[in-house]
Amino acid sequence: MVVPIPLAELHPFPNHPFKVRDDDAMKETMESVKEYGVLTPAIVRPREAGGYEIVAGHRRKHACELAGLTALPALVRNLDDDTATILMVDSNIQRENILPSERAQAYKMKLEAIKRRAGRRTKEAENNSPNYSANFRSDDEIGAAMGMSGDTVRNYISLTQLVPELQQMVDDKRIAVTPAYQIAALKPEEQALLVETIESEQATPSVSQAQRMKKLSQSGELNEDTMLSIMSAEKKPEVDKIVLTGDTLRKYFPRSYTPRKMEETIIKLLEAWQKKRQRSQER
Structure with missing residues (x-):
């Protein structure tokens, strides 16, 4: 049942990533x-401290505030933390x-929620299990739902x-996402040094360059001098490549199709x- 809820009683989802x-x-x-x-009601859940926590509808609430409305139509659901996440x-x-x-933060929150809800083993137990690599992973589950591979997640x-x-810098597109994956493996102090070097x-x-830094970090050889040497070197022109993985393409073809087909x-x-x-251009 949809009910109007005063905007003053609505609170954001904890650590809302969007x-x-x-x-x-x-x-x-x-x-x-x-x-x-x-037109589409929000989804909220009761808070122990009073009022309601928004599960879906943060933008609609703000739009109501800008429009001068005082309430937001919503569906009230009793959801546990992981289901709500x-x-x-x-x-x-x-x-x-x-x-x-x-x-990134959204995928992380969903992954952790799925693992908790499914009662998955701790990371240490997973790493020590010889059979774990053969099991279906939570990140693969997220990827399948999003039409992407678990590796992408x-x-x-x-x-x-x-x-x-x-x-x-990644959000501002100063750093591309692909090198950012490599940079994320650096220690926090190495990342801080990289920020200084970039400026x-x-x-x-x-x-x-990011791959070289990651390799030097893993061997304990990344420092101010080696990082500066990498960053000051003339960049080789990188060939534009488009990579379409089997996971990406498979959903568009019958299961009987081979990669060749x-x-x-x-x-x-x-x-x-x-x-x-060509025909369109000739007209």
């Missing part, structure tokens, strides 16, 4: 709320313009290990698309 921005999209949402009201992530993760740091989660300054050299690391089909589709473009 920022609520006053951007063009929020302006459009606010104008829609002004004209039509809130999973629902919070799932209701937001498909939005456009999600920052890498937001996606693990890479995104690694971004939560970046110091705030480097996370901001002094006015350059950010490429994938190959998938490749042939893709080439045929691209050739047909190219001919269509």
